[in-house]
Amino acid sequence: xxxxxxYTGTGQAAPILLxxxxxxxxxxxxxxxxxVFDGKKITMQKAVGRLKVLSEQTHDxxxxxxxxxxxxxxxxxHGAPSRINAHPHSNVERSISVVHxxxxxxxxxxxxxxxxKGYVFESETDTEVVAHLLDYYYNGDPIEAMTKVMHRVEGSxxxxxxxxxxxxxxxxxxKDSPLIVGKGKDGNxxxxxxxxxxxxxxxxxxxxxxxxxxxxxxxxxxYNVEGETINKELSTIEWDVDAAEKGGYxxxxxxxxxxxxxxxRDTLMPRIRDNDVYIEELGMSDDEIRAIHRIHIVACGSAxxxxxxxxxxxxxxxRIPVVADLASEFRYRDPILEKNDLxxxxxxxxxxxDSLAALREAKKKGVMTLGIxxxxxxxxxxxxxxxxxxxxxxxxxxxTTKAYSAQLIAQYLLAIKFAEARNIIGKEExxxxxxxxxxxxxxxxxxxxNKGNIQRFANRYIAAKDVFFIGRGIDYAISLEGSLKLKxxxxxxxxxxxxxxxxxxTISLIEDGTLVAAVITQEKLYKxxxxxxxxxxxxxxxxxxxxxxxxxxxxxxxxxxxxxxxxSHYFTxxxxxxxxxxxxxxxxxxxxxxxxxxxxxxxxxxxx
Ligand code: F6R
Numbered sequence: 218x219x220x221x222x223x224y225t226g227t228g229q230a231a232p233i234l235l236x237x238x239x240x241x242x243x244x245x246x247x248x249x250x251x252x253v254f255d256g257k258k259i260t261m262q263k264a265v266g267r268l269k270v271l272s273e274q275t276h277d278x279x280x281x282x283x284x285x286x287x288x289x290x291x292x293x294x295h296g297a298p299s300r301i302n303a304h305p306h307s308n309v310e311r312s313i314s315v316v317h318x319x320x321x322x323x324x325x326x327x328x329x330x331x332x333x334k335g336y337v338f339e340s341e342t343d344t345e346v347v348a349h350l351l352d353y354y355y356n357g358d359p360i361e362a363m364t365k366v367m368h369r370v371e372g373s374x375x376x377x378x379x380x381x382x383x384x385x386x387x388x389x390x391x392k393d394s395p396l397i398v399g400k401g402k403d404g405n406x407x408x409x410x411x412x413x414x415x416x417x418x419x420x421x422x423x424x425x426x427x428x429x430x431x432x433x434x435x436x437x438x439x440y441n442v443e444g445e446t447i448n449k450e451l452s453t454i455e456w457d458v459d460a461a462e463k464g465g466y467x468x469x470x471x472x473x474x475x476x477x478x479x480x481x482r483d484t485l486m487p488r489i490r491d492n493d494v495y496i497e498e499l500g501m502s503d504d505e506i507r508a509i510h511r512i513h514i515v516a517c518g519s520a521x522x523x524x525x526x527x528x529x530x531x532x533x534x535x536r537i538p539v540v541a542d543l544a545s546e547f548r549y550r551d552p553i554l555e556k557n558d559l560x561x562x563x564x565x566x567x568x569x570x571d572s573l574a575a576l577r578e579a580k581k582k583g584v585m586t587l588g589i590x591x592x593x594x595x596x597x598x599x600x601x602x603x604x605x606x607x608x609x610x611x612x613x614x615x616x617t618t619k620a621y622s623a624q625l626i627a628q629y630l631l632a633i634k635f636a637e638a639r640n641i642i643g644k645e646e647x648x649x650x651x652x653x654x655x656x657x658x659x660x661x662x663x664x665x666x667n668k669g670n671i672q673r674f675a676n677r678y679i680a681a682k683d684v685f686f687i688g689r690g691i692d693y694a695i696s697l698e699g700s701l702k703l704k705x706x707x708x709x710x711x712x713x714x715x716x717x718x719x720x721x722x723t724i725s726l727i728e729d730g731t732l733v734a735a736v737i738t739q740e741k742l743y744k745x746x747x748x749x750x751x752x753x754x755x756x757x758x759x760x761x762x763x764x765x766x767x768x769x770x771x772x773x774x775x776x777x778x779x780x781x782x783x784x785s786h787y788f789t790x791x792x793x794x795x796x797x798x799x800x801x802x803x804x805x806x807x808x809x810x811x812x813x814x815x816x817x818x819x820x821x822x823x824x825x
Contacts, residue, residue, distance in 0.1 A: 219292050219304070219318045220244050221396070222413045223377040223387045225285035226404010226434045230254075231278025234288035237406070237413035238268055243462045244410070245611025246290035247298035247594065251275075252305040252314040255283035256384040259314050263303040284404070284434075285387055287377040289316035292611055293593035295324065296341030305379075306345040308352035309337060312381035315351065317344040318409050319394035320608060322372035322487040325497070347376060355380070359388050363429055364444050367392070373483065375424075377407050390429040393479070398422040398430055398437055400451060405432040411454055412462050419454045468812045470614035470706070474798055475665055478658035480619040481791065483608040484626040485654055492648040494634045499587070499603055506638035509559045509585075512539045515547045515575045516563035517822065519617045519701060520624060524563055525694040526790045527628035534787060535636035544571035547578065554582045561587045563628075565612060565620035566821040567595025576600055589627045591620050605631070614813045615820050616706050618798050621698065622661070625791050629654060632787070653785040657792070660782040664795040667779075668803075671796055674761070674777060675803030681709050681732055685723070686797075687716040687753075688736035689746050695736045695763075695790050699797035706805040706815045716749040729757035734797065737764040737771055738781065738789035750774045761800075763793045 220241030224233045234251045249271045250263030260281055264271040268290070275281050289304035296302040305314040321327070324343035327350060332338065336349045347366060354365040359380050373393035380388065389396055389407045399406035399414030399421050406414045407430070411421065422437065424430060428447065429440040439447045466472035488495055512531060514524035521543055528541040542552070544562070548571060554560065560579035564572045567590040576597055579586050588601030591609050598604050607623035633650055636642045642650075678684070684703055686696035693715045700713035714723055716735070727733070733753045737746045751774055754760050762775035765783065772778050781792040805812045 219246065219409070220290040220413065221287070221316050221318055221375055221377050221407065221409040223287040223316075223389065223407035223432070224404055225385055225387045225432050226401060227284060228403050229278065230283050230286035231275060231281040233417070234286050235268065235272055235275070235278050236416065237408060238288050238290050240412040240415070241290055241408075241410055242268060243613065244290070244292070245613070246292050248293070248300070248303035249288070249290045250303040250305055251281070251286055251288035252379055253281040253283035253286035254379050254381075254384060259311060259379055259381055261305055261307070261314065263300050265298055265300055265303065285379065285385055287314060287316045287379055287387060289377075294320055294606065294608055295343045298594045302340045302342050304344060306340060306342060306348045308348050310352075313348055313351050313355065314379040315344060315348045316377045317347060318375040319373035320483055320487060321346055321370050321374065323370065327369065347374070351378065357382065359383060359386075360429060360431065360440050360444050363388060363390055364442055367427065367442055372487065373479075375409055385433050387432045388430065389424070389432070390427075391424045392426050393482075396424045398424060398432065400437060404434050405437055407432065410464065415454065420451050421454055422449045422451060467806070468614065468802075470616055470618060470802055470812050473612055473614055473619045474795070474802065476610070476619045477622045477665075477795070478662045480609040480623045481626050481661060482658045484623040485630070485657075488630050489651055489655070492644070492651060494630050494637070494647070494651070496605060496630060496634055498605055499634075501603070503638040506635055508557055509537070510557040511555070511559075512537060513542055513547070513552070513554070513558060513560045513579070514539060514563065515542045515544050515560060515572065515579075517544050517569050517571050519621045519698055520563040520565060520572070522694055522698040522701070523621060523624040523628060524561070525697065526625060526691055527632065529691045529694065530629060530632045530787045531635065534632050534642065535639055536641050537635060537639065544569065544575040548574040552578070554579060554584045556584070558584045559587060560584055561589060562597055562601060563589045563624050564597050565591040565607075565609070565617055565624070567592040567597040568821050570822060573597055573600070589624060591623065612820075615815055615818050616702060616801075621794070622791060626654070629788060650785055650787070653788055656784065657788065660784065660792055661795055663782060664792060665799070667796070668799050671779070671799040672803040675800050676807050678732055679804055679807035681804075683726065684709055684711040684732045684734065685727070685753075686711065686713040686734045686736065687719060687746070687749060689716045689742045690739045691786070691790055692716075692736035692739055692742070692746065692793070695738070695793050695797070696734070698794055699734060699736070699801070702798055702801035703804065705818060706801055706812055707808055707810055708816070709804065716746050719749055720752065724752065724756065727753050727756045727758050731758045732761060733758040734761045734763065735775065736793055737762055737768065738793050739786055740765070743768065743770070747771065747774055763796055765789070
């Protein structure tokens, strides 16, 4: 998740831009840059690392005179964190400067198209394609060029743009990536998030999808994708800066839960074309995929729960054996790895000590390794033989939610790829599965809307001593994550059990009123899990069930039922986990815990 700021007015732009970027630091970034226009030329400066480096490099902006400009903090997606990949990006003549948030999904196609027309690319980014495409269409009218670009690019974007022959003006447009315009006294601003402009104004316009804007010192105009002028309403921001950083949400965890539809879309859509899965970064032919005989999925904590889910998915869908392992166990077990094995390491941070050690252990044994990682350029991303990124953006709350969702998606896609290459499923089944995957973002959105009911339910359990989560198959993997979420942020003891295993000991802990959350999304196991629900409820448990729409049988045995929308049985984790995340969150809030920074925990566990 990158940050954008732009300014045009009577003041010096560079210090305002640097200040605005500083307000967006909380979003996470690995490099930064700005372009300032003094009316004659556009100057650019970029730096890797903290904003401090860019501030020092530009003497706090003093060495970049000019009253309009655009700036950016980059969280690497396409291409490693480096000066050359940092924004702004330009056309060859340096007469168009662009900053971009989001992902251009068809950038490779566009890059090839432009390269064939003689355009030379400097960076590995998807953004540079936009700069050259603007150049290709530009005929003196920025709005016309921008709308033409909008018709060509697919994906999500918020763009801030300078044109050399339009001094004193900045241009911006958005689709599926936030962007606001601030109406200031001594000039106007654009930003990807409200905190960047609050020092200068509380009067903002929220740009909607496929709307464009042109700003000068005094005027702000808005256009639709046809280039026609539109009117927009000015809003007044009432929040303080702290709340604004969280986008109006009370906690980062809540904000990140709400970002899950986008995270899922961003991780999924660039890898789907023509009803098929393309994981170009894998660089593996179908023959190479077929040569793999066994997969080991190795990770820690929540990431390992996605691995456990993937085990069920891979084995059933692609008929390939999978060992799901904890990195802290794997690394010391002298694991038996064979020539045709693939070791997949899953990690949000890419720095988890045990996961990194597991990766090194696997490499030492000479097997192929694949990292599924969120932080571009992190240790695991650098050291794994192959890398597949989850595009969740920076996650700030210690308890993972959106990175977890993105990890699931990456593994579903891999499983489909493997199943297809191994001829276990055909084109039609792939198309059906992709149809269900594409529905997930909206379905997650729907579940998030139900948060009021879940909050009311959660409030009844803030004094709970023990909570049990039960399920079978994928539902067991979901239970593991539901239980971890609850205990880590609410400090309530909870355990996840494979539902059939309860009666071998744990059931003795069930007392009158004990909360048992039963996950029942696997149709072929409905009856079995329902029997386990009956076992616990007859011993006094209060049963919360999460099940599929239409499975009303559950209402006969459970005390409170949450339904998830219809999807393939492989993908139910992506939906069932949402109410469980919300439940944990509201219990934690109700207890007054530090939701985003629970005691004794760190976001990145870089020690053993
Ligand atoms: C729990 C949580 C942790 C992480 C685990 C692995 O909410 O966030 O269990 O999943 O520490 O971290 P990464 O994915 O960074 O390797």
